[in-house]
Amino acid sequence: MKKTIKLSMLTLAFSLITACATNSDVEHLQSQVNGLDKSVKEASNDANQAQSTATSAAATAEAAETAANKATQLSQEANNKLDSKFKKSMRK
Secondary structure, three states: OHHHHHHHHHHHHHHHHHHOOOHHHHHHHHHHHHHHHHHHHHHHHHHHHHHHHHHHHHHHHHHHHHHHHHHHHHHHHHHHHHHHHHHHHHHO
16 A cells, blocks of 8 residues: 555656646747747738728829829810811811
8 A cells, every 4th residue: 555655646746747837848938929929010010011001002093093084074075175176167
């Protein structure tokens, strides 16, 4: 019985020693967490830059659309004037 108790105590002590995390394990996990934190911050900055670029692109596209609409309107007005002048010249 004493032998069984001693064996049980040794087994318990050994399992406690091997199951506990060592300082190097904790330091390794901390460095991984720090690396992930840095990666998350970089991804957040990249997302913010992408949002800014998308907003700028949308504004540029809106300006281009406005300019195209104005050019279309001016073209139609010029076409109408030319048509009118052509019709007048054909009446004479």
